[in-house]
Amino acid sequence: MKITIKYFLDFKKISGHSKEELFFKNDKVNVKDVFKMLNNKYQIEFEKVVSKGIVMVNNRSINQLDKENTILNDGDELIIMPMISGG
Amino acid sequence: MKKLISHSGEKNFKKLRGETNKEKKEVNGVFSGGYQGKYLRINLANKTIKEEKINPEWQRKFLGGRGLAARFYYDEIANHIEPFSADNKLILFTGPLTGTSGPATTKIGLATKSPETRQYLCSNGGGFFGPHLKKSGYDGLIVEGKADKPVYILIEDNQIKIEKGENLWGKTTKEVNKILKEKVGREDQVLSCGPAAENRVRLSGIQIGERSIGRGGAGAVMASKNLKAIAVKGTGEIAVNEPDKFKNVVKDAISYVRESKANHTKYGTAQYTAVMNELGCYPTRNFQTGVFDGIDTIAAEYMKKNFFIKNLACFRCPVACSQLCEVKEGIFKGAKSDPEYETIGALGSICGVSDFAAIIKANEICDELGIDTISVGVIIGFAMELFERGYITKNDTGGLELKFGNGIAMVNMIEKIAKREDIGDLLAEGMLGIAEKMPKMQKYMMQVKGLPLAAYDPRGFYGNALTYGTSSRGACHNVGGWSIRDELLSGKYDRFAAEGKGKLIKSLQDTRGYIDSLGICTVVRSGYGFTDRPQGKVLECLTGYNFTPELMTIGERVYNLERLIINREGRFRKDDMIPERLRTEKMPEGQARGHVVSDEIYNTMLDEYYEVRGWDRDGRPTKERLQELSLDDLI
Numbered sequence: 244m245k246i247t248i249k250y251f252l253d254f255k256k257i258s259g260h261s262k263e264e265l266f267f268k269n270d271k272v273n274v275k276d277v278f279k280m281l282n283n284k285y286q287i288e289f290e291k292v293v294s295k296g297i298v299m300v301n302n303r304s305i306n307q308l309d310k311e312n313t314i315l316n317d318g319d320e321l322i323i324m325p326m327i328s329g330g
Numbered sequence: 331m332k333k334l335i336s337h338s339g340e341k342n343f344k345k346l347r348g349e350t351n352k353e354k355k356e357v358n359g360v361f362s363g364g365y366q367g368k369y370l371r372i373n374l375a376n377k378t379i380k381e382e383k384i385n386p387e388w389q390r391k392f393l394g395g396r397g398l399a400a401r402f403y404y405d406e407i408a409n410h411i412e413p414f415s416a417d418n419k420l421i422l423f424t425g426p427l428t429g430t431s432g433p434a435t436t437k438i439g440l441a442t443k444s445p446e447t448r449q450y451l452c453s454n455g456g457g458f459f460g461p462h463l464k465k466s467g468y469d470g471l472i473v474e475g476k477a478d479k480p481v482y483i484l485i486e487d488n489q490i491k492i493e494k495g496e497n498l499w500g501k502t503t504k505e506v507n508k509i510l511k512e513k514v515g516r517e518d519q520v521l522s523c524g525p526a527a528e529n530r531v532r533l534s535g536i537q538i539g540e541r542s543i544g545r546g547g548a549g550a551v552m553a554s555k556n557l558k559a560i561a562v563k564g565t566g567e568i569a570v571n572e573p574d575k576f577k578n579v580v581k582d583a584i585s586y587v588r589e590s591k592a593n594h595t596k597y598g599t600a601q602y603t604a605v606m607n608e609l610g611c612y613p614t615r616n617f618q619t620g621v622f623d624g625i626d627t628i629a630a631e632y633m634k635k636n637f638f639i640k641n642l643a644c645f646r647c648p649v650a651c652s653q654l655c656e657v658k659e660g661i662f663k664g665a666k667s668d669p670e671y672e673t674i675g676a677l678g679s680i681c682g683v684s685d686f687a688a689i690i691k692a693n694e695i696c697d698e699l700g701i702d703t704i705s706v707g708v709i710i711g712f713a714m715e716l717f718e719r720g721y722i723t724k725n726d727t728g729g730l731e732l733k734f735g736n737g738i739a740m741v742n743m744i745e746k747i748a749k750r751e752d753i754g755d756l757l758a759e760g761m762l763g764i765a766e767k768m769p770k771m772q773k774y775m776m777q778v779k780g781l782p783l784a785a786y787d788p789r790g791f792y793g794n795a796l797t798y799g800t801s802s803r804g805a806c807h808n809v810g811g812w813s814i815r816d817e818l819l820s821g822k823y824d825r826f827a828a829e830g831k832g833k834l835i836k837s838l839q840d841t842r843g844y845i846d847s848l849g850i851c852t853v854v855r856s857g858y859g860f861t862d863r864p865q866g867k868v869l870e871c872l873t874g875y876n877f878t879p880e881l882m883t884i885g886e887r888v889y890n891l892e893r894l895i896i897n898r899e900g901r902f903r904k905d906d907m908i909p910e911r912l913r914t915e916k917m918p919e920g921q922a923r924g925h926v927v928s929d930e931i932y933n934t935m936l937d938e939y940y941e942v943r944g945w946d947r948d949g950r951p952t953k954e955r956l957q958e959l960s961l962d963d964l965i
Contacts, residue, residue, distance in 0.1 A: 251605055252593065252630065297819060302610070302921035306821040324605050325593055328853075329671070329812045 364426030375475030425849025457518030465564025524700025610920030611790025624684025675785025676707025688737025811838025832938030843885030
């Protein structure tokens with residue numbers, strides 16, 4: 244299955260892309276599995292890095308879903324962006 | 331020099347000034363630090379300067395800054411007073427933390443009757459003005475009356491003068507600040523209005539160096555009093571109740587802020603430009619969509635790579651979020667300004683402009699002429715839509731092709747608004763003035779209570795609709811309670827649903843109500859422990875008064891006081907409605923595609939909000955709630 248990842252600001256610097264596609268042989272993939280693949284790819288502990296940022300699956304934060312256990316489906320879009328504050 | 335006249339008869343001005351950390355004294359009999367206990371009342375008509383004591387009960391109940399300014403407004407600016415009448419006042423108050431050694435203790439709050447919204451306005455500004463006013467020995471300043479000729483006010487500790495200002499009239503804010511810098515030391519110790527204000531442009535802001543008291547037209551109120559500037563230099567001390575403990579608390583706050591706000595230092599608030607676009611709530615072409623196809627060239631990384639020169643900091647700010655940029659080539663070569671998120675939205679995506687050089691130039695002339703970047707951007711975006719729909723033509727615009735994306739036309743239109751040329755004369759009247767002349771065009775006006783929306787589209791976060799609708803100064807993302815982080819991340823809310831949003835927005839507004847009254851910048855608030863569950867001891871170490879447990883109540887009190895004021899000025903439920911476009915047009919693309927904050931959804935949120943606020947169905951605070959908040963003396 245295919246997952247698209249979009250990166251913003253610092254995460255873009257880490258990965259060197261604004262967008263990439265990851266392919267998984269297994270059909271049962273969750274957010275944690277994606278982080279594992281990214282750990283190997285970029286030699287950085289992604290869980291730690293994203294703890295200071297926001298992870299979204301499609302248009303919802305994983306905090307509103309099942310956090311890192313959120314199940315991903317073929318074609319889903321994962322967004323990794325910096326923490327927001329404002330107002 | 332004009333002789334200083336003390337309201338209380340007290341002539342020893344050194345009594346409260348000159349208090350040092352070594353010598354702890356009571357201020358007003360309640361506090362032993364943070365406050366000076368007195369303010370200046372300057373009447374420009376009869377040229378009197380009075381020093382008056384502040385009722386410490388008011389500081390206990392409303393803290394300072396926004397809260398205290400609102401309390402004075404309630405007593406002193408009656409309904410019948412027109413914004414440009416001599417009876418309107420400029421009420422400026424610092425908070426207890428302003429000017430102390432804490433991080434970003436930079437803010438001064440302002441209240442006045444707004445020419446743009448024709449109701450109560452609260453606003454605030456950074457730079458070094460507030461800290462120097464406090465160090466002069468004053469917690470605040472009330473300017474009243476109208477001078478017969480242009481003047482400026484010069485405050486050097488307890489030496490206060492009303493000086494001739496004819497030579498400053500007609501000059502830009504930058505020119506004025508530069509001239510008066512020679513007298514006080516820094517440009518951001520000077521508060522000035524620009525040529526737009528002199529022309530009574532209702533969107534005119536006040537400039538403090540590179541910072542602005544932008545929203546609501548306070549600059550035009552200044553100019554209507556023939557007051558061009560106020561310059562201040564303070565060399566006194568601010569007492570601290572427990573200096574050693576305060577020092578430690580401050581040290582921790584600075585470390586926390588430095589680390590947690592590293593991206594603010596790196597990119598400023600512009601870091602959110604691309605993020606909000608991705609979230610589908612980045613208002614584009616007058617809120618016709620929430621996704622801007624020109625995002626890449628107005629995002630933070632592009633700004634940093636192509637235009638950034640250096641960071642600028644407000645008083646004692648370890649973050650220095652302001653990103654000074656310069657255009658290095660092309661038609662706008664040499665333009666310099668520090669565009670932040672809202673400005674990039676208003677003068678960028680809302681006008682369909684993807685040329686960052688045009689945004690820097692537009693921001694520069696807004697600062698120099700003294701115009702609020704948010705209001706002018708949204709109003710020009712509105713005019714661009716009218717132009718594209720054929721309701722206005724080149725005959726109206728003085729030949730400008732005022733289409734979305736035309737950065738040059740946008741820059742030229744700002745100048746026309748400042749000079750009141752062609753349709754700029756009408757646009758200078760603000761949304762309410764335009765609506766009177768073009769009532770059928772109201773469906774394209776993105777405003778609440780006359781104040782144009784900021785750069786978030788509520789169709790991407792429904793709570794944000796309530797933010798704009800119930801903000802006491804009109805559609806403001808700050809005063810109204812910025813909800814996007816909570817709606818997205820807390821896990822408690824569905825961003826596309828009404829449930830729970832009333833309670834959320836109330837809490838955010840109350841939090842903001844006390845933070846705006848403290849004298850600090852909101853960016854650093856968490857460093858002090860100032861959240862919706864206030865923690866820490868910084869205020870106790872500073873003032874000797876146990877403020878922290880009461881902060882949320884103070885914030886709620888401030889918000890209800892403001893509601894009493896705007897109720898008195900005729901603002902009720904009907905005025906809390908959001909623009910028609912947000913209620914009837916579905917978002918066409920992006921993450922919020924298909925979403926709309928329908929009347930049903932909005933009214934559901936509004937009902938919940940009024941209920942948790944303890945207000946009736948028309949948006950009036952109930953007697954019971956006012957009693958609970960110790961505001962029953964105002965009933």
